[in-house]
Amino acid sequence: MQYISTRGQVPPVDFSTAVAHGLAPDGGLYLPETLPDLKPKLADWADLSYPQLCDAFFSLFATDLDRAELSAMIERSYQNFDHAEIAPVRKLSDSLYVLELFHGPTLAFKDFALQLLGNFYEAQIARTGKPISVLGATSGDTGAAAIHGLLGKKGVRTFILYPDGRISPLQERQMTCTGADNVFPLAIKGSFDDAQAAMKTVFEDREFADEIGLSAVNSINLARILAQCVYYLYSFYRLPAALREQTTFVVPTGNFGNVLAGWLLQRMGVPIKGFRVATNQNDILHRLFQTGTYALGDVAPSVAPSMDIQVASNFERFIYYAEGCDPDKVRAIMQTFKSSGQYTFENFDPGTFSSSRTDDAGIASIISEVYRKYSYVVDPHTACGFTDLPEGPNLILATAHPAKFPDTIAEALSVDSTHPSLEALKAKEVVKHFVEPTPEAIKAFMREHKQA
Template identity: 45%
Template sequence: MEYISTRGKVGKIGFIDAFMMGLADDGGLLVPSEIPQISAETLKAWQELSYQELVLEIFSYYTNNEIPEADLKAMVEASYSTFRDPEVTPVRRLHDGLYLLELFHGPTFAFKDIALQFMGQFYSYVAAKQGKKIHILGATSGDTGASAIEGVRGKDGIKICILHPNGKVSKVQELQMTTVKEDNVLNLSVEGNFDDCQRMIKELFADLDYKSSNHLAAINSINFVRIMAQTVYYFYAYFQVAKANGGDVGKVNFSVPTGNFGDIFAGYLAKRMGLPVGKLILATNENNILERFIQEGVYMPGDFRATYSPSMDIQVASNFERYLYYVLGEDAEGIERLMAQFKAEGEISISEDALRKVQSEFAAHGVLGQECLDTIADYQTKYGYLLDPHSACGIAAVQQCADEGEISISLATAHPAKFDEAIRLCGIEQSFPNEISSLFDKPQSQILVDGKLEDIVAQLDQFYNA
């Protein structure tokens, strides 16, 4: 397995080089040169594996044997040893035909832990093996930052800086990032929204001289290893539901709350690998650029809106280019033209034929604020299950997009304690886990900066040279 850019100007590179490159040097996103195909016999054999064993099996198709088996196993075991459930990503049955994949049992109570705990181990491994200085730079709409910081806090050879939009993440998300007292952690609270943070991150990675001289490494889902790690729980969830239904369920829908298209692209990759996936249901909120694309074939950012599901308050989805690459026939030159057009004009439109292909693979529903709150209240009343607002969007999308008689797995991407602001609006009082309630007594450390690239660079220069 080798890795290439969606824009065609990065030659075939190895797994560790792809991991360290993050954003492709030509501004595109790295993808495998071919998608591995998993046979039905192999899928059946995988049903009996533990989560950690399944990680190792799936990773083996992507890592090119560049990491000794014992080292990879040690990293995987360390990554998931901190999870509060022995299954790592357990599946709960809510009612007939609907299951919930709980992805919030990691140290920061969000699905980002599943990939980022491994990436933290991997960055530490590379830093030690290659004697490299690594400066991780990322943007967050809330959950990525806390999980990334948790993955590398205090680790030798690594510094991490996370940009988050000031006042546009939940209080718990902010506290999880800013109460970490480590010399290798810098939190920048940026005036603007997540798209502003993400744009500046991409600009810094696109400046190859700056990227090289400052040893930049990517933690956002522009890094393919994030996608690869998230692919695992689609397989694991399918196997758990199959076993609960006698071993053979045919195709299963997955409903995915998403703003940056990373988590649902992992589901698309799993489907392309051979997992029997029916619909991939894209659940979004009022920032519904992706819903419009799936329904109309037009990708055009609108006005930013703050919602009850802030981790999805994103207009420009950084992983969307990966899907475009595949749906448009892996035409790297065409993708480069389209992305240049998008940069110049702010809009992409695809052909009717391409749109039909999109709609054969995806359904979508943009969940408005009251619908989100109503879903939280409804499931608490009927089933005694408290959903966070992002997970509620996933459930609401299933109710709109799945047909009667189909089996659907909806992704629960965060613990409700992280979004108590929305939960209280539903008239529900919840008790916080100790790990979260203790955050409110800790001092915070963050620097407020204007949403200008030169201000970010000034802070980074000071941090890297300290």
């Protein structure tokens, strides 16, 4: 299996190279040269455990890795989840289900990919003998999951940009209270979009990337997306057989990576009915699917901070397929968006996508209503998924544990939502570094703190 850039200006690479680079050298995002057809495999995979299913799936993509080594990495990646099923499906009613993706080490869906990516990086360092510097940007959960996926990995230095004061205090503590001397949480003044834009510019400097051994943990890294495909397939099998092909997957999303994973799986032949993109008040994706125009707006801080995003970095992968896999069109569209802040698609067809928007008041109301109706506590991001549900069965992806957002939960409910791992952080020292959200400042910091 080879991997190509959405912008089409670099040669295809193997899986390990795509993972190591993260961002393609031409500024595009990697995708498989061809997507496999999973239809002939669906019956055989139905009864596999989560690690077994992940192993079977990745064997189609990581074809340059030793098969036994790949299986061992996957097995290790899911040992620190606190539920036997890894990604359990919770039934709320005969037509409403929740996929719980918060049973990993940092209590967020990002753990599914980043525990695995950490093991991929460890194997890469063992093969090449070269240390790496991992750079990421987070609106809340990615940073903590990346850090914890890389803790204890020899030869790794981890640098995570995040908007100071715009993530929850416990999300920040998960990044800044590790006590590890090779972890650098970098607080910036500004929004997640500012951090992400600076990060992508750093990756485009290939001379610096080679100098520092730069690698990516954001969902620009294709391994993140492929790892997230697995829980869609796993949950598809755990729905009642009669409902599987009738069920809409409802996905709280800001950066488009989570829902893109499910959509790619659908393109591989898995008969998922459709996807509901659930946004908070930062609704660039909702506006796109309603109007066909992808247009920047101001980022408004919300009680669902991981979705406080306007520029969805994974949207470029969607554009590639929506425009007939034409890299020339992708480059033109991305240039138009970069220069004008918007792009209107001709004859836009949302396909199996629909969308919804929920503001802060709506989130609080939903948290209260879901608890009253189902005795179930949802975090503020998952709450967005309950807005204007489509007809028929729905499966809502629960993206984070409610204990990560205690203030929001306490305002909506008279319920104490805590988790032991989060409570333990409150007594630890916060260590963070302040940098300007510019490529020059970030590169200077990384050079100063790179691996000896």
